[in-house]
Structures are given as C-alpha cells and as structure tokens.
Amino acid sequence: MALVRDATAAPSMHNAQPWRFQYSRRNRVFHLRADLRGALPHTDPVLRALHIGCGAALMNLRVAVAHEGWQATTRVLPDPSDPMLLATVTLTGPLGDKDDPAALYPAVHTRHTSRYPFAEAEIPMSVRTALVDAADQEHVSLSFASGWHLQSVLDLAREGEARNLTDAGAAADLDRFTRRADDTRPATEGVPEYAFGPLRRIGKAPMRDFAGGKTVPGRPTADFETSPHLALLTTSRDRPVDWLRTGQAVERVLLRATLAGLSASFVTQALEWHDLRWPLRDPMSGNAYVQMVLRLGYGPPGTRTPRRPVQDVLDIEP
Structure with missing residues (x-):
C-alpha cells in the first residue's frame, strides 16, 4: 500500500x-x-x-x-x-x-540523511524559525546550540563516538546493520557501504564512522565544516510518549528542512551513553531531556538507503 x-x-x-x-x-x-x-x-x-x-x-x-x-x-x-x-x-x-x-x-521521498560536508554558510533566521515552529507543532522544543554549549555538545559527541569504536556491544549493533560491498545479506535494511560518506580529514562536524574504524577500500576523505549547525530537540519529560512525539517532531523538522534546501544528518553518539546524555542539555533551557541532535546545513543531498518491501511490514485485515 x-x-x-x-x-x-x-x-x-x-x-x-x-x-x-x-x-x-x-x-x-x-x-x-x-x-x-x-x-x-x-x-x-x-x-x-x-x-x-x-x-x-x-x-x-x-x-x-x-x-x-x-x-x-x-x-x-x-x-x-x-x-x-x-x-x-x-x-x-x-x-x-x-x-x-x-x-x-514532496519531501517524503527526497529526504535522505547526508553524511557529506556542508558549506560554511549561515542558516537564515527565517528558516531557523520555521524549524522551531515545526518541532513546536509536535510539542517538542528545538534550539540551535551556540558558543560554549555548541563546543560542549561537540565534545560529548566525540567522546560517544570514541566509546562506540571500542565497545563490543556497540560494534555488534553497528555490524548487524551495516552492509559492505561484498555482503551477501539481502539489502533491505541497514546502512550500505555506499552511504557511509567520506572519512573526515579536518573539521568539527560530529560524524559517525559506519565502518567502525575499519578500512574501506577506495573510501574518500573530505574536509568537513568547522562551525557545524547543531539543533537539539528536547522534552520536559522522558517517557515513551515523549519519544514518540520526538520522532514526529524530528521528521516534521527534516521534511521542512528538505523543502528549504537544507541537508541533515543525525548526531546520536552521546545520546547512546547514559552519562553523556544529561550534559548535552543547555542549563539555561527549561527542558530537561535532549532526545535528538541534528546536524543541518547546505550541502549534497543524502544517499538513499534500502527499505524492507511493504509486504514485509504490512498486514491487511478485512
């Protein structure tokens, strides 16, 4: 359907x-x-x-x-x-x-996660306001990190990524949902090698290495932005209903961003570690729980990744 x-x-x-x-x-x-x-x-x-x-x-x-x-x-x-x-x-x-x-x-099938460098360009205030409003429609707050808070979020993301690269459990989760060029498993889920994106040579954009620190033959390197735009989506409580609201807000923001010509990727490394998640929050904000961090900017559109066939995820009853 x-x-x-x-x-x-x-x-x-x-x-x-x-x-x-x-x-x-x-x-x-x-x-x-x-x-x-x-x-x-x-x-x-x-x-x-x-x-x-x-x-x-x-x-x-x-x-x-x-x-x-x-x-x-x-x-x-x-x-x-x-x-x-x-x-x-x-x-x-x-x-x-x-x-x-x-x-x-119109953005539903053109929105794809972009793991490429973005331009060192500001996001206009009118676009930022539209993204804040999009999250607010789903009862979630969106704010752009800046100054010392931005540096703190970048440091926490880097710490989370370092832990993921040396943690056996995180590596097992990643290995299960990544697909190398010679992988014989059906390409209906996960992140394939062609969507890993380039390795960062310089820059501060907090990128996940989907290769898990392993060498991928022919994988390019690139210079990423030195001043990434990071948007934090937060809620006042931390319940399953808040997580579902966040998911709806994230997608509404991403669709709106796509229509505005922005690309996006996810910065979840620190969110995956309990002791790193709490410090992500801006203490000046009234919202206590950071649910998602998005990297936004002007750059190449993302690469389409596979999806399970509809018949594999849908049951129709009379």
Whole structure:
C-alpha cells in the first residue's frame, strides 16, 4: 500500500526500520507496532531510539494520509496493556481546509540523511524559525546550540563516538546493520557501504564512522565544516510518549528542512551513553531531556538507503 511505503521512507537509527503496520479495511484504521527485528539491544536498551524511529514513520503516515485527501485521528500508546502498539491512525473523512501536513509530502521521498560536508554558510533566521515552529507543532522544543554549549555538545559527541569504536556491544549493533560491498545479506535494511560518506580529514562536524574504524577500500576523505549547525530537540519529560512525539517532531523538522534546501544528518553518539546524555542539555533551557541532535546545513543531498518491501511490514485485515 502506497501510504505505508511513504511511512517507511522515515529515518531510523542505523536504518533498522523498527516498525510494522496493520490496516483494518473495515474500520479504516492503521495500527503502528514496534518491530523488535529493528531493536538495538546494546545501543538502545530502553527502546528510546526505537520509539523515535517509529514516531518518524508515524509522521510520514500522517503526511501521506493528508496528501491523499483524508482527515485522520491519531492516538499514541492507545492501549496501556500493549506497549508495543505505539499508535493508531483512523481515517475519519475527507480532509478539511486544514491541510498542513500535506504540504510536506514532496519531501517524503527526497529526504535522505547526508553524511557529506556542508558549506560554511549561515542558516537564515527565517528558516531557523520555521524549524522551531515545526518541532513546536509536535510539542517538542528545538534550539540551535551556540558558543560554549555548541563546543560542549561537540565534545560529548566525540567522546560517544570514541566509546562506540571500542565497545563490543556497540560494534555488534553497528555490524548487524551495516552492509559492505561484498555482503551477501539481502539489502533491505541497514546502512550500505555506499552511504557511509567520506572519512573526515579536518573539521568539527560530529560524524559517525559506519565502518567502525575499519578500512574501506577506495573510501574518500573530505574536509568537513568547522562551525557545524547543531539543533537539539528536547522534552520536559522522558517517557515513551515523549519519544514518540520526538520522532514526529524530528521528521516534521527534516521534511521542512528538505523543502528549504537544507541537508541533515543525525548526531546520536552521546545520546547512546547514559552519562553523556544529561550534559548535552543547555542549563539555561527549561527542558530537561535532549532526545535528538541534528546536524543541518547546505550541502549534497543524502544517499538513499534500502527499505524492507511493504509486504514485509504490512498486514491487511478485512
């Protein structure tokens, strides 16, 4: 079904795609469930990143439904006895005058994570304001790190990356969801070698090495930006509902950024370590929990990564 194909264009950590959909024709209801095939047991033990990825897919589904002219009611975590049922989206009738999500649809399949250098160029205030507003529509705060706080976030990301490169559990999660050129596994998930991006020669952009510190023959090096633009998405609490809100906010921000000509990548290294996550926050902010860090800028569009076939993630009921 085209709507689910649109939903699964969403990003997820290591492109693990931790979602599954059920659709009831009779009730015109989509059920979004967590798919533990996409869980990262060491890197994401409490399933926070899983919820964020599923929230991003939920946002894409909402956008696609509106694009098709449907009004929908979305409920997150509708059944306390079934925590793996993350959301329901019920098609309730023709779309009314309010079609805000539909305007984001052109970016659904052109948004890709870019692991390339960005230009040393400012992001106009009007664009920054639009991204702040996009996050706010999902009840999540977005702010751009600057000054000493930016340097602190960069230092924490670098520390997280260093730990990941020497930690056996993190390496196992990464190895499971990366694909080398000679890999014989089906290319339906994970980050393939062609999407690793170049190795950083100089610059301060906090890039993950998807090769895990190993040599990739023919992989280029590049100079990355010295003053990266990092946006932090934060919530006042740290519950599964907040993680789902964050995922929807992340995707809404990324779609809006794509339409504005921006590229983006994820900076999650420090978020993967409990003792590094708390210091990420700006103590001047009233929000206590950093849920996501995005690197934004003007640069090459990202590389498309594989997705599971729709028939592998969708069950249709009469």
